Amino acid sequence: MTDPVAGSDPPPFAEVRDFVREEVVRFVRSLRHAGVAVPANAGVTAARALVEVGFDDETRARAALRACLVADPDDAATFDRQFPEFWRRLTAGLSLSGPAPRDSDGPEGALAPLGADPSAEPPGTTPDDGGDGSADDGSDGAADSRTATERALVGSGLDGDDGEEGGEDDDLAAAWYSPVGQASEVTGIEGGRGGLVGSLEEAFSTLTPALHSLRGRRWRGDGDERADVRRALRASFGTGGTVLSVPRTERRLADVRALWFVDVSRSVLETVDRTLLLATLQYARSAWRDCRIVLFDEDAREVTDAFGEPTPSAALAALERAETEWGGGTRIGGSLASFHRTTPDAVDRRTVVFVVSDGLEMGDVGELEAELAWLSARARGVVWLNPLAAAPAYEPTAAGMASALPFLDGLFAFAAPADLAEVGRQLARNGLGGRIGYEYDPRRDRASA
Amino acid sequence: MTEGRPTAFADLTEAELRDALDREEYVADDDVVTTVLLALRLGKPLLVEGEPGAGKTELAKVLADGFGTELVRLQCYEGLTAENALYEWNYTKQLLAVQSGTDDGSVFTEEYLLERPLLRALRGGGERPPVLLVDEVDRADEAFEALLLEVLSDHQVSIPEYGTVAAETPPVVVLTSNRTRALSDALKRRCLYLHVSPPSFEKEREILARKVPELDGAIAAELCAMAERVREEPLRKPPGAAETIDWARAVATLRREGEPASLSPAEVRETIGCLLKEVEDVRRVDDDLLEALVEAAESARAEVTS
Numbered sequence: 001m002t003d004p005v006a007g008s009d010p011p012p013f014a015e016v017r018d019f020v021r022e023e024v025v026r027f028v029r030s031l032r033h034a035g036v037a038v039p040a041n042a043g044v045t046a047a048r049a050l051v052e053v054g055f056d057d058e059t060r061a062r063a064a065l066r067a068c069l070v071a072d073p074d075d076a077a078t079f080d081r082q083f084p085e086f087w088r089r090l091t092a093g094l095s096l097s098g099p100a101p102r103d104s105d106g107p108e109g110a111l112a113p114l115g116a117d118p119s120a121e122p123p124g125t126t127p128d129d130g131g132d133g134s135a136d137d138g139s140d141g142a143a144d145s146r147t148a149t150e151r152a153l154v155g156s157g158l159d160g161d162d163g164e165e166g167g168e169d170d171d172l173a174a175a176w177y178s179p180v181g182q183a184s185e186v187t188g189i190e191g192g193r194g195g196l197v198g199s200l201e202e203a204f205s206t207l208t209p210a211l212h213s214l215r216g217r218r219w220r221g222d223g224d225e226r227a228d229v230r231r232a233l234r235a236s237f238g239t240g241g242t243v244l245s246v247p248r249t250e251r252r253l254a255d256v257r258a259l260w261f262v263d264v265s266r267s268v269l270e271t272v273d274r275t276l277l278l279a280t281l282q283y284a285r286s287a288w289r290d291c292r293i294v295l296f297d298e299d300a301r302e303v304t305d306a307f308g309e310p311t312p313s314a315a316l317a318a319l320e321r322a323e324t325e326w327g328g329g330t331r332i333g334g335s336l337a338s339f340h341r342t343t344p345d346a347v348d349r350r351t352v353v354f355v356v357s358d359g360l361e362m363g364d365v366g367e368l369e370a371e372l373a374w375l376s377a378r379a380r381g382v383v384w385l386n387p388l389a390a391a392p393a394y395e396p397t398a399a400g401m402a403s404a405l406p407f408l409d410g411l412f413a414f415a416a417p418a419d420l421a422e423v424g425r426q427l428a429r430n431g432l433g434g435r436i437g438y439e440y441d442p443r444r445d446r447a448s449a
Numbered sequence: 450m451t452e453g454r455p456t457a458f459a460d461l462t463e464a465e466l467r468d469a470l471d472r473e474e475y476v477a478d479d480d481v482v483t484t485v486l487l488a489l490r491l492g493k494p495l496l497v498e499g500e501p502g503a504g505k506t507e508l509a510k511v512l513a514d515g516f517g518t519e520l521v522r523l524q525c526y527e528g529l530t531a532e533n534a535l536y537e538w539n540y541t542k543q544l545l546a547v548q549s550g551t552d553d554g555s556v557f558t559e560e561y562l563l564e565r566p567l568l569r570a571l572r573g574g575g576e577r578p579p580v581l582l583v584d585e586v587d588r589a590d591e592a593f594e595a596l597l598l599e600v601l602s603d604h605q606v607s608i609p610e611y612g613t614v615a616a617e618t619p620p621v622v623v624l625t626s627n628r629t630r631a632l633s634d635a636l637k638r639r640c641l642y643l644h645v646s647p648p649s650f651e652k653e654r655e656i657l658a659r660k661v662p663e664l665d666g667a668i669a670a671e672l673c674a675m676a677e678r679v680r681e682e683p684l685r686k687p688p689g690a691a692e693t694i695d696w697a698r699a700v701a702t703l704r705r706e707g708e709p710a711s712l713s714p715a716e717v718r719e720t721i722g723c724l725l726k727e728v729e730d731v732r733r734v735d736d737d738l739l740e741a742l743v744e745a746a747e748s749a750r751a752e753v754t755s
Contacts, residue, residue, distance in 0.1 A: 052486075052490055053486075059483075063479065064487055066480070067488075070642060233540055234540075241548075348629050348630030371683075372683075
């Protein structure tokens with residue numbers, strides 16, 4: 001218990017009402033300035049709460065204001081950091097000696113210290129004109145000056161060109177990787193550009209309905225054609241109890257929620273077919289209702305907007321930027337933790353999370369386990385797409401992949417559109433939690449034989 | 450909005466609230482008491498979030514029991530509709546009345562109205578209104594959340610064929626959420642917010658002392674220490690206080706007279722399923738972790754018996 005007025009009686013509340021109101025407003029503004037999502041009417045509630053609990057107990061006042069101003073546990077730390085300064089000012093102002101001076105008062109009158117660097121630019125505001133421009137310009141000529149990613153995308157239909165110059169489709173039909181020491185060829189994109197688009201459409205025509213079939217209690221095995229008895233009965237009242245038509249339950253096919261968490265470390269970019277990767281992400285972004293895309297390497301960055309552009313140059317630039325900025329080892333757990341920390345609500349129980357990675361964790365495996373435990377508990381399902389798993393001899397023995405495995409609903413290959421179709425086929429047949437994964441892929445058995 | 454509407458608990462004191470919680474053997478930290486007190490005095494819905502098993506639902510139950518009022522529970526799930534939550538017309542009865550010609554001109558009267566939890570809570574107001582528990586609101590669709598906003602804001606519901614039903618005294622509303630999806634700002638704005646953290650070692654010991662009094666105090670300390678240690682592991686489902694209580698009850702039931710004072714590793718392994726509810730989590734308890742758990746237990750026993 002503290003004595004805020006240091007032995008003197010506080011002035012009657014009516015006399016300090018304006019002061020308290022002002023301090024509460026300043027506190028709310030300060031919290032918002034520090035990134036806390038304070039509800040719109042929270043200041044009023046907070047003032048009422050403060051009157052209810054009184055001004056003589058800091059602990060009680062802290063609990064009361066936290067209940068009113070904080071609606072997310074992640075914001076609690078910021079609140080706790082700023083509350084002492086608010087309390088110091090408030091209690092000093094209630095004494096006869098008047099308000100205490102502020103340590104420093106910013107131009108907007110925010111509390112000090114703010115706990116945040118006002119000069120810091122919000123993430124994602126770095127200029128990227130050059131990136132877009134170079135990607136688009138590069139297709140007009142000077143092919144040698146292009147980056148590896150751009151060269152890989154030439155003629156694929158994903159480089160922002162109309163594809164007329166073509167001629168390099170055959171080069172894109174294969175990717176090389178060496179999961180077990182010896183390089184082997186992945187053939188999946190038959191027919192070049194046209195084949196890729198067609199194959200992806202085909203793959204998503206299997207995958208999308210399969211993801212729908214994962215819906216919970218409301219949508220059981222009866223499918224979309226169940227009669228809606230309640231609506232039929234209601235409608236019948238207007239016709240004297242005669243049922244003229246039987247309405248059917250409905251759901252929209254595009255209502256898929258997904259989060260793609262894509263590893264763009266060097267080890268992955270050198271094994272995965274980048275054309276396929278970008279095309280898959282773009283297709284998913286356009287075909288599904290809610291699809292977020294996060295690239296990661298040693299940190300995570302959301303690039304959903306880049307994949308929402310009508311032309312693929314923004315997506316290409318995003319991949320380029322990620323490769324340039326990081327391009328080193330992989331901290332899967334650290335990146336997940338970073339994303340978890342900054343965007344805790346990105347995943348809910350309707351979201352299917354696709355992780356595209358080779359599982360070669362260079363960071364703390366324990367952190368990876370912790371984050372995947374959170375993810376698996378929170379998401380509807382976690383599907384891991386590993387380009388290495390396309391090899392018949394592949395086994396998830398790498399430390400990161402082995403640690404991640406218990407938290408996954410399925411580990412699949414990712415080297416061709418057919419792999420996505422296989423994910424859809426297995427999900428449709430066995431659902432999440434069933435016997436699904438690369439080990440149940442019949443193509444693997446055939447390849448081994 | 451109903452700001453300023455008198456609430457049944459406007460004059461409730463902190464001591465009275467603590468008494469009510471104590472009577473129901475609910476161990477609450479000071480900040481929980483303050484927040485609940487505010488919610489009751491101000492008549493604001495209380496949104497409680499935290500890990501499963503942290504005592505969110507229990508809080509609503511003890512409030513109802515502690516103040517001797519009715520608990521109206523609405524368990525949310527995907528696809529929950531207004532009909533399931535608010536009211537329904539008894540279609541069969543209406544149809545029979547119409548066909549038999551026994552109705553008095555309308556089949557939309559009280560006689561044909563079926564109360565669902567929200568309407569029940571609104572009409573159940575007396576001197577002490579009921580406690581409305583909207584459990585796991587994050588499991589319901591956004592559409593239902595929007596429906597809930599009206600009830601939370603105005604404490605009334607309009608039934609087109611019948612009229613408006615308003616609560617004489619607003620019910621005490623407790624919403625719980627496991628944060629499986631983000632709730633709307635509109636909902637948060639209407640609520641006071643309380644995040645229930647996993648209990649500390651001392652708090653968990655006190656919970657066990659109240660909930661499982663037949664268990665030896667030193668054994669209870671061992672169980673709490675092991676639960677605390679287990680929560681440090683990256684588990685699919687970290688145990689809450691509810692799981693620790695289950696575990697303590699199981700151990701108290703299985704232990705016989707004359708058994709060694711301390712829990713043996715074999716006993717821990719046999720009963721750990723009460724604490725961990727995912728097969729991957731149970732498998733995680735290998736020899737190394739078991740050894741770490743036993744060490745934590747021994748330290749706790751030494752501390753409480755010294």
